[in-house]
Amino acid sequence: MRLALFFALLGLINAAESYKILVFNPRYSQSLNNFLGNIADTLVDAGHNVTTLIPIINPHLRDGTHKSNTIYVQPNEEVNKFIEHMDFEEADFFDYNDFNMITSVPFGRDFMGWVNAECTGVLDEPGLVENLQAEKFDVMILENFETCGVALSHLIKPKSLITSAGSVPMGQQGTDLGMASALSYNPSAIISNLDVHSIWSRLWNLYAYFVFDVTWSTSRTEIDALFKARYGPNFPSEIGSQAAFSFVNSEPLIDFGTPTLSRVVPIGGINAKEPKKLEGEFDRIFNLRSKNVLISFGSIVQSHALPLQVKQNILKTVARFPDVTFLWKYEKPNDEFVKNATASTPNLHIQKWTPQNDILADKRLTAFISHGGMASTQETSLRGKPGLFVPFIGDQPRNAGMMQKNGLGKVYHKQDLYNADMFYAAVKDLLENESYYKNAAKIASMIAKKPFSSKELLVKTVEYAAQFGPSPALRPQSFDMSWIEYHNVDIIALFAGIVLIVAISALKVTTFVMKKVLRIVKLKEDQSITNYLANIADTLVEAGHNVTTVIPIVNPNLRDSTDKSIKIHVHPTEEVRKITESMDFEEADFFNYNDFNVFSGMPFGHSFTAWFNAQCEGVLDEPGLIERLRREKFDVMIVENFETCGVAISHLIKPKSLITTAGSVPMGQQGEDFGIESALSYNPNPLITHVDVHSIWSRAWNLYATAVFRAMWYTTRTEIDALFQRRYGPTFPSVYDIGSKAAFTFINREPLIDFATPILSRTICIGGIGAKEPKKLDKDLEHIFSLRNKTVLISFGSIVQSHALPMEVKKNILKAVARFPEITFLWKYERPEDAFAKSALASTPNLQMLKWTPQNDILADKRLHAFITHGGMASTQETAVRGKPGLFIPFLADQPRNSGMMEENGLGKVYHKQDLFDDEKFYAAVKDLIENESYHKNMAKIAAMIANKPFSSRDQLVKTVEFAAQFGPSAALRPQSFDMSWIEYHNVDIIAVLAVFSVIGAFVALKIASFVVTQLSSVVKFKLE
Template sequence: MKIILFSIFLILVGSVSSFNFLVFCPLYAHSHHKFLAKIADTLSDAGHNVTFLAPIILRKYENVKYLESTKDIVYIQPSKKLESLGVTSDYSKFWSQDATAIQFVPAIKAFTRMFQQLYEDLKNDLSVLDELKNRKFDAMVFEFLCATSYPIAEYLEIKALFPSLSMTHHPFMSRLIGEPSSPTVMPSMISSFGDDMTFSERLQNTIGDVFFNLFVHPPPMVSFKNPERLVDIADMTARSPFLFMNGNPYLDYPRALLTKTVMIGGISVNATQMKQEKLSEEYNQILNKNKKNVLISFGSMIFSKDMPTIYKQTIVRVIESFPDVSFIWKYEEDDVSFSKNLSNLHFSKWVPQTALLADSRLSAFITHAGLGSVTELSYMGKPAVLIPVFADQLRNSKTLERHNGSITLSKYDLSDFDKLRSAIETILTEDRFKINAERLAQQLQDQPVSPHDLLVKHAEFGAKYGELPNLDPISRQMSYISFYMIDIIVFVGSIVLLVLALFFVIARWVLRQCLRPKQKVE
């Protein structure tokens, strides 16, 4: 009997295999870290060995706790040049500037310079990577935006790569794997349009898409092993078994996807855990003062303190016009002299956003529409006023607005008292927004396969089998002419024209014969 039980135990143990995952996450932007950290923790919770490689770029993120379950964290200290590149990045200008594709390119290039310098630093000192070689990783998860990931993966000889994106969509990624991504029906990564576009909007979206493809691309990087060989980023991406995207099909625009693209949007939201979070006595007192409460936060990359003075003054005037509503405003400095010392306005440099969104006493959220905030408020069913500032926030706001639980304003509307007040009043008084927001939250809770299961099952499958050529569409290798059937259209069109021409010649001949005058016979 003991032998049988022992045999069963061996079978069960043998059937459960853990893989070695490397999650590569340069520390430069809060939302990106949070997404990759959640992937790491989810894989750790599933019983796998996860190493979190975190080169530091911005010091302010060095001591932020992003990980819970993952204990194997490898930090890389920045060179002086890399640290200076991170510090000089300033996005506050977008409070007063448009964020079109052309104007956003310099910000993208700033990220590219950071990652290029990180690559140079690693190339000059491979000691950390040499230590990691012994761990024999089965798979690597990284953000596609950071091209430094590819020479690292090649150097460590990792067989399965999982390029990921903390945003919902990247046309360049889609095209690399042969996935349809037409700008006529799919808003680009930083588009301010929805999927139902006018001719003018489709034209602008297409121009922006083409502009990005021409001017925003990863820099050339040579192999850490062989300085004579360039790393083929496009080919390595195309051969990846899966791509993990921070989009959710029940929230985002419907679109054609390959099996390679795995939508894990919502992976960073644990609704049950959020609802169990406890607020401090300070926040409890604020929420208990009035029946309605509003949270204001513009995220972690662009700060409220940097917005134009007229915006701050307008917000304060609007808040003053709602004496029976409490407002909590995430504001990053102590000087709030512009606030008129309103009794219903409370400032905080940091707010427990998830706990507040999960609290039934919170009535609405005024947000910049960062993807993390949009996902959290969607899962919690909160009505919102969305005021996107730059990057993918414009696209996110349109994505959520189509579910009829939110109102979108332009950032320039922050100087318009009537518009801002009307939007907040509508959100607070019209029940349809609350009903629609809660309906979306229920759908996300009830989705057939959870983002957690999608991530774990695909990550395990990819780690086990590596590259999956059977998922690589032949369309990726087709020419533009073949893919869009231009050759077939020309061929069929030529035949049709030939037949029509022949028909015309025959008809003309027959007509001439019929109309020819009859000759008299003498």
């Protein structure tokens, strides 16, 4: 009856003005209670109708929410049996060892058995699931270390599910969220430090990950079994993979730099509420001395339960600093140890409970001795206090390690608390090492001035998920892959034996073929990168900043695209002019160009790079330019690093911050330069439209495409490195090293239409930054658009010239146009005066041709019905922003991948350029484009989603640049992978060692088996005789 009344009242609460949100917050861990409770309360503060469902597992804990509606599920009989056998206050976590599977695995299984037992109680609660389903929640939020809520969401069916991790994703959580584990450089939860150059350290990290995985495996298996038993064998187990977003209680500015996804939103510090001023006893204690230290080991490890010798050693250390007050959170302040301690040590004060957040915010606090829980480390950094971190269990070692890595204190092993002198030395270092205080103050300032606060990220992401639901584009294909497919084990096994043969064969034919191809290569530069960087410059000018654009003129046929920044031109050198004069830009045959032909691709790439690099020398030779730029003391320098001259020059100019960018999806070595995981088992190479993750051949082709692309463009790095080391000495750093220290990386990528692939926290997606506010069409275009109800635009970009297409292809396009007399086709055709154009216009009344078209303005016009395009990054993004479906005909470079992502999201179709020779096939494709309503429906939704993103590309660009200008690069955002060799990164040395031991083990086992069989045979023979 009470439950029914509650749901009746719930439906009356402000339903029209707020979203309905359900937070699933089982009460079994105080830190997770607080994390989810703060999420709930923050959303209530934002005006939303939030209900928290609280299955009570541990009745000794308090609720984390104080503002949301609450529904309680009382402990069932099985949970109560667990509780009766547990002694929370006397648990010995000091001697507990996460690495000892003999104790850790039973502990994990018992603990999850207790937590999972309450899931049955939730399902058995009369009417609960049905009533929650009837509420039609917009969003359900849960923490998926405990997975009952994930399975429950499939029954409740909210519009959007948001999963979360209350700490760094642990065990299977990372897999559930779709994040790459990166175990060669990303420490496991129970590791505080990972030496990436040590095979043993990396091997230990793999073991730690394995132990943790096994320890907590039943958190998934038991829940899966429960729901399949209740609701049938087809009940899904991959529910979490369909989540709209995932919140992670991580602060990237203090964490290790590791791979993430666009749908993973870090909201670290969400637990840290506005601090209150200390009053009463706490205020009195902090006034006693000029320095104060807080000692607290959290809510799990009880100070009173520590070994007596450890407590005495802490006491000895406190006594050796009589001018410092130590406030110790000690849960039994009336026990015998405390009575003796306070009597003998006047600078020690004991409290059963401490308002940690308020104390850390007090300026009188000097330092913090802590267990390294996630909430404690985040509060410590947020309040600018250094710490001595003594991890005991769970994720505490990794949390402590990240604080040490960022110079915010030291990790201290708990077993070393038995050594009084060592502990004293550590505390002395904590109190006297000024670098900790300097670093802590800087980090606190950086967190306080982040481009977007954790609260903003939380609220706007939830509202976005409530409005639009989950986006398939944000879900990586890795969720659907087996372990063998994900790691390309089948490809490695298949090709291991033939690589040598292929290499030898290639070497024998290369010389002959290369000579044949070099004579027919024609080059052309495009306008897209120029436009992209110019839009960045002009956007920053509009935001009130003083922007200078250095423009080395490589291709004089292109226009400057920046209209608002100060411009410095470097004119072409003699060598650049010679290369330019030898090129025929307008007649280049990109229709027959094949990116996959390494023998044409490599000369193309190398020649193109030589053209770039020749102008780089011109920049260095420009009188006084480098010195002038260095004197300017720029706060930020922004460079696109497909061409890497600017990256190397940044080392000479020395801006406060370097920001690298990619004008498209990172291509070739760009991903490696940015520190981004390539994920080639499911992330299509730029030359690929789609990867069938279950096909070995499709994945192998993707690997081949990557190898081809890298071979084509590798001189973009090697020649620049050679040039600068020739000029400035052999110690001049490589462009890879310089770029690795960038503060941030901008990528011209829109996650809502891209393939879901790994990125980093310092990778900022600013897709659509080039789509300026559209203008009204001029009179000529207005007339064209008024001729018929529907208009289709045909444009193949700035590289592929329509007039240079094969005649048969142009005629087939014309045939298709003629078969739709009720539709106007506007074709961007660079030579409208040529014979074909005159004949076409005369014979086809519904065809219009223009030498140039204002594409952005045309795409924004409501009368445009569809777009036939080459699939350039700018064109695909403008198409999505303006909500127009497309037929995408890729020609070269990243166009195949761009086209593929549009088809993947139902925004049109990919059409192979060679199929333009088939007029019937092309007609059918155009007919489908015009008539298929699903394309228009999907496009309308995508356009709305992009327009209503939580944070626009412009906001992300401007605020990130301002943050970099103020603080410079953050070491925490730079992944250790930059410092690793290929062998270390892929753990090849570990694999080799394990392979050798496996072979030896198999050999020994075989010998033993052979010996045993021989002996048994002898015995049998003896008995028979």
